[in-house]
Amino acid sequence: MLKLLALYFFTTLIHVPITEAKIREYNWEVKYEYKSPDCFRKQVITINGLSPGPTILAQQGDTVIVNVTNKLITESFAIHWHGIRQRGTPWSDGTAWVTQCPIGPGDTVTYEFKADRPGTYVYHAHYGMQRTAGLYGSIQVSLPDGVEEPFAYDFDQSILLNDWYHQSTSAQATGLTSIPYMWVGEPQSLLIQGKGKFNCSSVTLPTNICNTTNPECSPYVITVIPGKTYRLRIASLTALSALSFQIEGHKMTVVEADGYNVEPFEVDKLYIYSGETYSVIIKADQDPSRNYWATTNVISRHPNTPPGLAIFTYEPNEPQQSPPTVPPAGPVWNDTADQFAQSQALKARQGYIHTPPPTSDRTLVFLTTQNTINGYTRWAVNNVSLDIPETPFLIALKYNLPNAMDQTPPPDTYDSLNYDINNVAKNKNATSSTAIYRLKFNTTVDVIMQNANTMKMSHSETHPWHLHGHDFWVLGNGIGKFDLKEDTKKFNLVNPVMKNTVPVFPFGWTALRFQADNPGVWAFHCHIEPHFYLGMGVAFEAGVEKVGKLPTFIMGCGQSRGLLN
Amino acid sequence: MLKLLALYFFTTLIHVPITEAKIREYNWEVKYEYKSPDCFRKQVITINGLSPGPTILAQQGDTVIVNVTNKLITESFAIHWHGIRQRGTPWSDGTAWVTQCPIGPGDTVTYEFKADRPGTYVYHAHYGMQRTAGLYGSIQVSLPDGVEEPFAYDFDQSILLNDWYHQSTSAQATGLTSIPYMWVGEPQSLLIQGKGKFNCSSVTLPTNICNTTNPECSPYVITVIPGKTYRLRIASLTALSALSFQIEGHKMTVVEADGYNVEPFEVDKLYIYSGETYSVIIKADQDPSRNYWATTNVISRHPNTPPGLAIFTYEPNEPQQSPPTVPPAGPVWNDTADQFAQSQALKARQGYIHTPPPTSDRTLVFLTTQNTINGYTRWAVNNVSLDIPETPFLIALKYNLPNAMDQTPPPDTYDSLNYDINNVAKNKNATSSTAIYRLKFNTTVDVIMQNANTMKMSHSETHPWHLHGHDFWVLGNGIGKFDLKEDTKKFNLVNPVMKNTVPVFPFGWTALRFQADNPGVWAFHCHIEPHFYLGMGVAFEAGVEKVGKLPTFIMGCGQSRGLLN
Known part of the structure; x- marks a missing residue:
């Protein structure tokens, strides 16, 4: 609801009759603001005051127009529409130095492209190390009216996963290009839809800089109605970390990956790598009298970052009520065989197979x-x-x-x-x-x-x-x-x-x-x-x-x- | 000597016969580097690896050409040649949004201007809050061959004074334009020619971030030969602070201000405000067997920053040997009357008076x-x-x-x-x-x-x-x-x-x-x-x-x- 309100206030959606392809126009102002996504206050690049930015909603065939104004102080940027193929609009790919010059301070530019395939995508800064500053968001492209997905669900929700650093992107970038080399290290926290929880008591910082009771870092809440079925569009835009994602006590059925329907398979936890998107189907079929943990953990690297925690709540429970359990342990971080197995399980869904050319040139x-x-x-x-x-x-x-x-x-x-x-x-x-x-x-x-x-x-x-x-x-x-x-x-x-x-x-x-x-x-x-x-x-x-x-x-x-x- | 060597290595000086106006050409690369000017490691904008950057040396009438390459990662900048009037070259004034668009990442531009007046000037970033990141340096314009100053000295030296913040300029800028307003506060240290000393033990930081024994923050040394006379070209490019500057046991005679000869007057301490330059004449006429403190103090605001300390050393003493005394106390910070008196003492020097028009339009x-x-x-x-x-x-x-x-x-x-x-x-x-x-x-x-x-x-x-x-x-x-x-x-x-x-x-x-x-x-x-x-x-x-x-x-x-x- 809040998200919808935010969309209403911060974006401009032009609706034309739904029988034809529509234009989805957004006006975005990009600037630095102080935010405390994991309770630690730092400079974040926001879009219309938000990080993650507004979700782009389109229907297959729609034209998306995003007017972006650079209100950063001395920095340029570029925004990549990750997963959008930009057929006929390669200049709108938003990759600094590959497809465009960075957008200079004060400038307003217009990205325009076709949402030519349904599915789950993301957008993010694509210049220097700026993605880690919080300039990203979700894209949902739905099917044309009358066309059905091969899987059923009642509600649809985007969840962006990220890892989060307290050092500025500029400081990180300078360290990486220094002699001696200064590696960015492991992230300070993991964010679920822009919210995490850094342990402020682990450092000596004034409460105006780090305060775990700050409402900005209250856990993200996934609210469900008992008995209903949910499509969660899970995307990772981590700077570094490979992640697992799971919801305590609930199985997830993987049905989509990077915009393609896959042969459904069930998982307890989803492995997801930076730049990937998945849709999972989840049924709200557990004891509705309590809340559950949704967690994300670092995998593939020896974790030095606590799990990211969100709350999966059944209506009408108190959404922010902590579940009665300890959060479930994540998978063994270096169980490459299990990670590999999920990759192997990914096959095109019957009826949705795009057969590859038999040979390559x-x-x-x-x-x-x-x-x-x-x-x-x-x-x-x-x-x-x-x-x-x-x-x-x-x-x-x-x-x-x-x-x-x-x-x-x-x-x-x-x-x-x-x-x-x-x-x-x-x-x-x-x-x-x-x-x-x-x-x-x-x-x-x-x-x-x-x-x-x-x-x-x-x-x-x-x-x-x-x-x-x-x-x-x-x-x-x-x-x-x-x-x-x-x-x-x-x-x-x-x-x-x-x-x-x-x-x-x-x-x-x-x-x-x-x-x-x-x-x-x-x-x-x-x-x-x-x-x-x-x-x-x-x-x-x-x-x-x-x-x-x-x-x-x-x-x-x-x-x-x-x-x- | 080191400075000369640095100039030799980092700049290109084209010498043509000294009887005619020369071209002074510099090639500068501007980038972020980690530096510890006051023992605290932070990102600094350097020119050819230096902050303060190379000193521009020119003779009245020379043309100065500075080819600047932006090697910052995502930031633009502009460089202002402070005190240079840019007659005929207003586009070279280097003031972002007033005389030029910011210089974008990757770009190389050429500033070209005439050093049409002798005197002491500075250059610095003039965009957003970037000056505080260390992008600045000195300009010395000497008289044509055969023309004499009305004051004698054996050696000539530029000393840049600054205040220094540990927060990045971007973080400062964001705070200033936030609601609630976040003021930058008092500086963490004062720098004399780019060197200061932050009290690392006052904070809990690893020694790779703050280390008072780091040679990068050894005190700046003014080396003099007993009996000789020195022209110190003192400039302030503080972000905030008004300063006093003094050299223990030595009187200074003020002879130049902002490029103009002034009626000489003697001071124990010089008051200097951001953007001002002064030449003072100082005689190395004290006991040469010991070193002396050169100090700078915050005035006009209630000081919350320790004095900046440099060492004034007589050859052949050990230059880094701390003087046997405690550094002299600075003036009373809010003695406005005394500060006002120095302003009143500034008069054009006899023989060098430019009479103003008697009325204004x-x-x-x-x-x-x-x-x-x-x-x-x-x-x-x-x-x-x-x-x-x-x-x-x-x-x-x-x-x-x-x-x-x-x-x-x-x-x-x-x-x-x-x-x-x-x-x-x-x-x-x-x-x-x-x-x-x-x-x-x-x-x-x-x-x-x-x-x-x-x-x-x-x-x-x-x-x-x-x-x-x-x-x-x-x-x-x-x-x-x-x-x-x-x-x-x-x-x-x-x-x-x-x-x-x-x-x-x-x-x-x-x-x-x-x-x-x-x-x-x-x-x-x-x-x-x-x-x-x-x-x-x-x-x-x-x-x-x-x-x-x-x-x-x-x-x-x-x-x-x-x-x-």
């Missing part, structure tokens, strides 16, 4: 490693760490500005034969470049993501990889070094799930296939914020010559300064 | 007050608080873009008869506007700065007012309400000092006269960083139609986006 094998460049810690793909270009790639390529970026193509593969993924690399050095991958338009591309040991002995991390502008088929994954001969034979070409974000497990690989059928330039990167910030990503160009006239709102930096007229 | 009487606008705390001039325009004033006026700013002229005076400057105003509300003062070109303008009670009972502050693009004569000052009839009669029209920054004392007034003979748009504002940030300033336009073609580097924001071609 080009295979990219991407070894992802932690490296050192001139003493700085970086992350690299095939030993090349992505540098920020002078001019956004989309503009540089569309306008054929060859000096704007490196021209030597980055490598399609790595020396798999001689590279030991299970040990610290003998040579930790890498190079960096602003070169990108040029794909032939309308071809099919396989990408094998190969994970390896980091610079620390016996240590490899889970990386969620996100592709802009496309969905991909997840053809397979495994632990160990990918075998181009044997593992390709085991690819699932029958009912692979389509996604836009997928985890690559420690020392493991994940195989993707996608069609380069969306003209533009698209980032493909690890969704862990400090990893992409340190170069763990690539960009793919395809059919840039087919891209329409670029709008001027994306220009104004580097060599695009002269293109504003 | 227009008199502006500026009442400056702390106010409330829609619940926000602001500062105002004649009840109007300056808002940031959509398009920089210089561009809007030169290109005649009337929609870019408010057109109703701000008031020339206030209701002096009915305003009680000694009490809290009955109506604290003010308005805000992007309107500016249009001056007739080549006319003489008087500005009477009238200080008043703040929103707190029996409380008024010292405000240093700085004029861009011009020097002004200081015709007089006093305590109480300015009397247009009586006080004008007492104006010093014989030997008034010329300055670019002048204090206005609590409950007092200061009268200035200047000639509007520099085509452009120029800020005139309180040099206290949070005060100008909250609207305590105006802008003057004169002869904008005579301004040459604006360079594109100042464009790209607001309505100037379309002017880049």
